[in-house]
Amino acid sequence: MTGAAVSVKGLTKAFGGTVVVDAIDMEVPEGAIYGFLGPNGSGKTTTIRLMCGLLTPDAGEGRTLGFDIRTDARKIKENVGYMTQKFSLYGDLTIRENLDFMARMYRLPNRREVVDSTLRELGLEGRGNQLAGTLSGGWKQRLALAAAMQHKPRLLLLDEPTAGVDPKARRDFWDEIRRLSKQGVTVLVSTHYMDEAVQCDYIAYIAYGKKLIDGPAREIPARIGLTTWRVDGPDLIELEDALLADPRVEQVARFGAQLHVSSTDAAGLDAMIAEWKTRNGSHHWEKKEAELEEAFIYLMATAADNYGLGGGRA
Amino acid sequence: MTLFSLSRFGAVLFKEFVQMRRDHLTFAMMIGIPIVQLLIFGFAINTDPRNLPTLVELNDPSPVARAVISGMDTSEYFAFHGFVFGPEDGDRALRDGSANFVVVIPPDFERDILRGLAPEILVAADASDPTAVGSAVAALGGIVDRAIAQNLGGPLAKIAPGAPPFSVVVHKQFNPEGKTATNIVPGLLAIILAMTMVMITAVAIVREIERGTMEALIATPVRPTEVMLGKILPYVAVGYIQTLVFLVAAKLLFDVPFNGSRLAFFVGFNLYIVVNLALGFLISTLVRTQMQAMQASFFLILPTILLSGFMFPFAGMPGWAQTIGTAIPATHFLRLVRKVMLKGAEIVDIVDDLSAIALIGGVIFLIALMRYRQTLD
Ligand SMILES: Nc1ncnc2c1ncn2[C@@H]1O[C@H](COP(=O)(O)OP(=O)(O)O)[C@@H](O)[C@H]1O
Ligand SMILES: [Mg+2]
Numbered sequence: 001m002t003g004a005a006v007s008v009k010g011l012t013k014a015f016g017g018t019v020v021v022d023a024i025d026m027e028v029p030e031g032a033i034y035g036f037l038g039p040n041g042s043g044k045t046t047t048i049r050l051m052c053g054l055l056t057p058d059a060g061e062g063r064t065l066g067f068d069i070r071t072d073a074r075k076i077k078e079n080v081g082y083m084t085q086k087f088s089l090y091g092d093l094t095i096r097e098n099l100d101f102m103a104r105m106y107r108l109p110n111r112r113e114v115v116d117s118t119l120r121e122l123g124l125e126g127r128g129n130q131l132a133g134t135l136s137g138g139w140k141q142r143l144a145l146a147a148a149m150q151h152k153p154r155l156l157l158l159d160e161p162t163a164g165v166d167p168k169a170r171r172d173f174w175d176e177i178r179r180l181s182k183q184g185v186t187v188l189v190s191t192h193y194m195d196e197a198v199q200c201d202y203i204a205y206i207a208y209g210k211k212l213i214d215g216p217a218r219e220i221p222a223r224i225g226l227t228t229w230r231v232d233g234p235d236l237i238e239l240e241d242a243l244l245a246d247p248r249v250e251q252v253a254r255f256g257a258q259l260h261v262s263s264t265d266a267a268g269l270d271a272m273i274a275e276w277k278t279r280n281g282s283h284h285w286e287k288k289e290a291e292l293e294e295a296f297i298y299l300m301a302t303a304a305d306n307y308g309l310g311g312g313r314a
Numbered sequence: 315m316t317l318f319s320l321s322r323f324g325a326v327l328f329k330e331f332v333q334m335r336r337d338h339l340t341f342a343m344m345i346g347i348p349i350v351q352l353l354i355f356g357f358a359i360n361t362d363p364r365n366l367p368t369l370v371e372l373n374d375p376s377p378v379a380r381a382v383i384s385g386m387d388t389s390e391y392f393a394f395h396g397f398v399f400g401p402e403d404g405d406r407a408l409r410d411g412s413a414n415f416v417v418v419i420p421p422d423f424e425r426d427i428l429r430g431l432a433p434e435i436l437v438a439a440d441a442s443d444p445t446a447v448g449s450a451v452a453a454l455g456g457i458v459d460r461a462i463a464q465n466l467g468g469p470l471a472k473i474a475p476g477a478p479p480f481s482v483v484v485h486k487q488f489n490p491e492g493k494t495a496t497n498i499v500p501g502l503l504a505i506i507l508a509m510t511m512v513m514i515t516a517v518a519i520v521r522e523i524e525r526g527t528m529e530a531l532i533a534t535p536v537r538p539t540e541v542m543l544g545k546i547l548p549y550v551a552v553g554y555i556q557t558l559v560f561l562v563a564a565k566l567l568f569d570v571p572f573n574g575s576r577l578a579f580f581v582g583f584n585l586y587i588v589v590n591l592a593l594g595f596l597i598s599t600l601v602r603t604q605m606q607a608m609q610a611s612f613f614l615i616l617p618t619i620l621l622s623g624f625m626f627p628f629a630g631m632p633g634w635a636q637t638i639g640t641a642i643p644a645t646h647f648l649r650l651v652r653k654v655m656l657k658g659a660e661i662v663d664i665v666d667d668l669s670a671i672a673l674i675g676g677v678i679f680l681i682a683l684m685r686y687r688q689t690l691d
Pocket of ligand 2: 045046
């Protein structure tokens with residue numbers, strides 16, 4: 001064991017001549033919550049499928065839980081819990097039947113007890129005979145997660161598990177992810193949501209199949225090299241428009257009653273703000289350390305939906 | 315590591331049965347289609363109609379001739395509606411549809427029989443629906459025979475045996491195959507199975523892909539063979555149920571005989587079911603949605619009904635249609651079933667049909683397997 005739950009190098013996959021995963025290197029440390037970020041169509045799902053042996057890479061190599069992704073797909077499948085992007089359980093089977101079915105796929109001993117205890121942990125004891133298709137979106141996701149965890153995998157691959165789920169259910173879901181992580185399960189989770197990304201220990205960001213950046217979450221802002229000023233005062237909306245019109249400002253994000261103004265051009269930004277202060281004294285300016293929030297907004301803004309491909313900005 | 319886990323296979327199989335049971339519409343269709351088709355093709359498209367209106371031109375008011383008329387009337391085929399006097403009356407009745415038959419008994423009918431001159435009974439039949447009157451005409455000979463035997467028992471005994479005492483001349487074009495329920499019903503099994511087996515398999519597989527459950531399924535250690543067999547076998551069971559329903563209905567409703575070897579039938583219908591499932595599997599690899607799977611199956615059912623020899627006698631079809639028909643599994647299964655049920659065929663008699671079905675099935679399997687590989691990646 002290398003200390004990495006997933007380790008891939010030069011991973012490449014093309015569909016019909018279009019490269020959708022392009023020479024991706026990634027290391028998911030054991031025990032980490034690893035956030036996998038990128039716009040729609042950037043290749044997240046494909047990368048995850050490659051990692052668990054559902055697809056064969058065109059080039060590159062990798063190991064998941066120490067097993068070769070090309071030759072040991074079977075071993076990987078036995079030890080990984082994979083939650084697909086779509087609701088992947090059977091809507092026309094009951095909750096219990098779904099859990100029982102998954103338990104049988106992994107040939108778990110004492111199936112009945114396993115399923116019973118899963119139902120109990122979910123708080124669904126009384127509803128085992130309800131059809132899974134009648135559950136709300138949030139409950140479906142929790143059920144899918146529980147089903148993917150029954151065989152006690154050491155690695156969880158979650159593909160946009162909270163897409164389209166209401167905020168309360170999303171928070172519950174993340175409580176569950178952190179609980180599993182504390183038990184030593186490595187979690188790789190792809191997501192769209194910034195508030196979820198900030199909960200991750202590690203981050204990788206991809207666009208157009210290429211990895212733009214990865215590393216420990218707290219190092220990401222420094223790596224991007226954003227300089228950020230915080231400003232509050234009157235007429236924030238007009239201020240925002242005025243700031244965005246200046247080419248030395250790359251990003252303005254609103255946080256409550258403040259704006260966070262950022263740029264990778266530190267000198268330019270500082271100079272601009274000095275000018276602004278002398279012109280208009282009614283605002284309060286304060287330099288701050290760039291944090292993950294700004295970093296993500298910056299990353300997300302650089303790449304819109306990646307469908308239809310054609311070499312992105314990198 | 316196991317190559318094939320019975321437990322996992324069993325889980326897929328069980329799951330498929332549960333889903334099948336919950337899907338009331340599909341389930342009702344699977345049982346309903348055989349029955350509805352049997353009723354439609356067996357009864358509604360009745361090629362053996364009874365009590366057809368009949369007029370008689372009686373030129374010899376002898377006891378034998380009258381016995382012929384009353385014999386016709388008591389038979390299920392003819393309904394005696396009265397007399398006509400001269401050919402014009404008869405033609406008019408046929409033209410305007412008030413009669414399906416005009417039977418002309420010649421002058422001196424009885425006397426000519428006794429003299430051994432074999433007089434001709436002329437039957438003019440409405441030829442616009444030739445099959446509708448086929449069996450009635452076929453039954454006429456027996457009726458006249460009986461009438462003669464009852465009335466002329468003594469004198470007739472003098473006539474040399476072997477030479478028929480009369481002849482029936484039919485004025486119409488006649489379908490040589492003489493289609494009857496007995497002929498249609500066995501062929502229907504080929505159509506019913508093709509229709510349901512192909513569609514249900516294709517839809518069941520595509521549904522799993524369309525709903526996204528297939529990905530989660532193959533992300534588990536389950537093996538492809540366990541999934542495929544587990545998904546397909548329940549539908550083999552459905553095929554068995556349909557065949558059973560069919561056999562019972564064929565016997566009870568239509569009194570279709572089962573003359574041949576049960577083993578031959580068993581081998582044949584199992585092979586045919588498997589080939590149809592393979593075809594459904596092939597379709598599932600070609601389409602993306604359940605709707606497309608359904609459409610593709612319906613598209614295939616048309617040539618199966620029209621060109622397999624079910625609808626039209628195979629020998630009478632043009633060359634190109636026969637070529638297409640030969641490539642359709644139903645064509646061969648249809649012959650097989652007719653041979654076994656009606657002609658009492660044994661397994662040696664159906665080797666040709668079995669080989670043809672197996673050959674077509676092999677080709678389908680090969681293509682399906684090649685397609686399946688591609689769609690995995
Ligand atoms: N099986 C496939 N066949 C062809 N194209 C595919 C297939 N799977 C994904 N793609 C394409 O690859 C690109 C990346 O898709 P995906 O990995 O699903 O991105 P993401 O999960 O980040 O939204 C998209 O343009 C998508 O249309
Ligand atoms: Mg995706």
